Amino acid sequence: MAKQVVTRTYTASIRNQSRVSDDLDSLGFAASKLWNVGRWTISCVWDEIDYIPEHDELTAYLKSHERYDDLHSQSSQRVLQELAEAFHGWYGKRRNGDTRANPPGYRKHGDEHPRSTVTFKAAGFKLDTQYNRVRLSKGSNLKEYWSDFILCEYQIRPDVDLSTVENVQQVRAVWTGDEWELHFVCKVEIEVSESPGEKTVGVDLGINNFAALAYEDGHSELYPLNCLKQDDYYFSKRISQCNDSDSEQATRLNQKKSRRRTHYFHTLSKHIVQRCVEEGVGTIVVGDLSGIREDEENGEAKNWGKNGNLDLHSWAFDRFTDLLEYKAEMEGITVEQVSERDTSKSCSCCGRERKANRVERGLYVCDECGTVANADVNGAENIRQKVSPSPATDGGDRSNGWLAQPSVYLFDLESGCFAPREQATS
Numbered sequence: 272m273a274k275q276v277v278t279r280t281y282t283a284s285i286r287n288q289s290r291v292s293d294d295l296d297s298l299g300f301a302a303s304k305l306w307n308v309g310r311w312t313i314s315c316v317w318d319e320i321d322y323i324p325e326h327d328e329l330t331a332y333l334k335s336h337e338r339y340d341d342l343h344s345q346s347s348q349r350v351l352q353e354l355a356e357a358f359h360g361w362y363g364k365r366r367n368g369d370t371r372a373n374p375p376g377y378r379k380h381g382d383e384h385p386r387s388t389v390t391f392k393a394a395g396f397k398l399d400t401q402y403n404r405v406r407l408s409k410g411s412n413l414k415e416y417w418s419d420f421i422l423c424e425y426q427i428r429p430d431v432d433l434s435t436v437e438n439v440q441q442v443r444a445v446w447t448g449d450e451w452e453l454h455f456v457c458k459v460e461i462e463v464s465e466s467p468g469e470k471t472v473g474v475d476l477g478i479n480n481f482a483a484l485a486y487e488d489g490h491s492e493l494y495p496l497n498c499l500k501q502d503d504y505y506f507s508k509r510i511s512q513c514n515d516s517d518s519e520q521a522t523r524l525n526q527k528k529s530r531r532r533t534h535y536f537h538t539l540s541k542h543i544v545q546r547c548v549e550e551g552v553g554t555i556v557v558g559d560l561s562g563i564r565e566d567e568e569n570g571e572a573k574n575w576g577k578n579g580n581l582d583l584h585s586w587a588f589d590r591f592t593d594l595l596e597y598k599a600e601m602e603g604i605t606v607e608q609v610s611e612r613d614t615s616k617s618c619s620c621c622g623r624e625r626k627a628n629r630v631e632r633g634l635y636v637c638d639e640c641g642t643v644a645n646a647d648v649n650g651a652e653n654i655r656q657k658v659s660p661s662p663a664t665d666g667g668d669r670s671n672g673w674l675a676q677p678s679v680y681l682f683d684l685e686s687g688c689f690a691p692r693e694q695a696t697s
């Protein structure tokens with residue numbers, strides 16, 4: 272076993288809720304107001320010069336605004352940072368061709384402001400683990416006297432001891448809809464397994480095969496999405512048969528659909544990590560999808576949502592990558608994200624890159640060296656080679672047949688597990 276420091280968030284309830292809720296409300300409302308001021312500022316800049324300011328530019332600009340002093344300066348900074356992140360996220364999606372994505376909105380319901388999350392960084396809170404209390408700072412506008420602060424008595428899960436964590440980096444006050452709760456963001460040292468080996472595997476995430484894996488020693492696996500598509504089709508049909516899309520029945524069906532999808536992602540990430548342990552893999556290389564995912568042939572973004580019956584947004588891939596990272600970490604396996612650029616149009620054997628590669632029925636055919644590969648496996652192998660150049664490209668006589676003959680793992684909805692399908696002879 273080895274030790275590794277990771278970030279964890281622990282939720283705690285507030286025991287003196289009635290005493291602190293008014294104060295927390297004021298901070299939550301203040302965070303919404305500052306968000307709206309920032310939101311308005313960004314749209315002005317955007318209209319004027321077609322540019323989305325970075326959070327530090329936004330902070331520099333709004334520092335002298337009256338609303339900035341309602342919260343502790345670090346808390347105000349965090350509100351503007353979240354806003355800038357939300358804007359850049361939306362802009363990224365827009366560039367990806369996601370026309371349904373909306374820019375972040377104003378935080379207002381009529382004349383009411385919702386209670387936004389308030390984040391306290393190092394200088395904005397003081398933790399007393401002996402008495403389970405935390406002191407949260409207000410901004411100068413909301414202080415009644417100079418040392419005015421909010422003293423919360425918290426109750427955390429019995430197995431969490433905040434005095435033993437490496438350090439508590441942030442405290443967040445979060446409104447659950449009924450009451451306030453606290454989230455402690457901590458650095459924690461955990462025991463992880465020794466890395467299972469030195470080998471690498473490339474993972475290409477996509478819409479037909481949710482994941483294609485190319486292992487360094489020359490074999491490949493596919494995880495098709497068809498089971499999830501069937502599942503989605505079934506639920507979409509039942510939901511559309513409901514009289515009212517807001518009805519209790521429709522809500523229940525939607526929840527069930529989303530639970531099953533979450534289960535699929537958990538099971539798949541766990542299964543892939545397990546396969547990596549078996550294969551002695553120490554590094555999983557994943558294509559980074561957070562950037563521009565353009566269809567390199569015509570410069571247009573792929574539209575994930577319109578494929579078949581599956582309504583799969585790019586956030587699903589991010590979520591899956593997070594799960595994979597988390598589960599791999601526990602096994603001592605690193606997940607590296609690399610740019611996906613050119614990984615679908617280059618030949619993973621000879622490296623030849625062409626503007627219009629031949630992809631027919633999911634097969635990649637190279638004019639130069641004659642390699643025939645499963646297109647997704649070819650992509651996965653290119654992704655893997657970004658971290659570890661392969662002996663396959665050294666001009667040696669290693670067989671490339673494995674690129675065209677992946678093992679296919681199917682999700683069994685009955686058992687909830689992945690099992691290999693009998694190899695198809697083609």
Ligand SMILES: [Zn+2]
Nearest residue numbers: 618621637640
């Ligand atoms: Zn080639």
